[in-house]
Amino acid sequence: MNNPTPAPASGPDGQLAEIWGDVVSRPQLGKAILIGAVVSLAVYAVALATIAPLASTPAIGKALAMLAGIIGCILGGAICARLFQPKRRVVEQIAPGAIWQTEVLDQIAIEGGAIGSVEDLPPAVAQEMREVGLYSVFQDYEQDRARNREAG
Numbered sequence: 001m002n003n004p005t006p007a008p009a010s011g012p013d014g015q016l017a018e019i020w021g022d023v024v025s026r027p028q029l030g031k032a033i034l035i036g037a038v039v040s041l042a043v044y045a046v047a048l049a050t051i052a053p054l055a056s057t058p059a060i061g062k063a064l065a066m067l068a069g070i071i072g073c074i075l076g077g078a079i080c081a082r083l084f085q086p087k088r089r090v091v092e093q094i095a096p097g098a099i100w101q102t103e104v105l106d107q108i109a110i111e112g113g114a115i116g117s118v119e120d121l122p123p124a125v126a127q128e129m130r131e132v133g134l135y136s137v138f139q140d141y142e143q144d145r146a147r148n149r150e151a152g
Contacts, residue, residue, distance in 0.1 A: 042072065048062070
């Protein structure tokens with residue numbers, strides 16, 4: 001079965017692509033690669049010319065220059081992080097009384113046995129659950145289970 005390749009998304013920053021689970025702008029990704037390469041190689045070259053001759057052996061001098069080049073990679077990443085803002089938009093919307101909540105509670109009951117009653121909770125826990133909107137979810141679930149037992 002052939003899966004059609006989705007067309008690349010486009011946004012205000014140009015074509016967008018998903019890389020390692022994150023959304024990036026292709027033009028900005030190319031610029032970031034160039035910035036990272038130039039900065040890391042420049043730091044390596046400077047270290048090779050200045051630090052390497054001071055080392056006791058040429059191998060240690062090259063190793064120190066490579067370490068400086070790695071630090072240059074980190075510096076290049078920091079520069080790119082400042083220049084190019086994230087493209088992701090995180091939106092959280094949870095519909096109250098959603099069906100998935102009941103499905104999750106059913107799964108918990110199947111895997112772990114009875115989930116208990118909200119009436120048995122300490123007052124502080126019950127209050128926290130009310131504040132985050134979970135108390136009524138559990139209470140409705142208990143009532144539905146009780147109705148199903150009486151009907152069945």
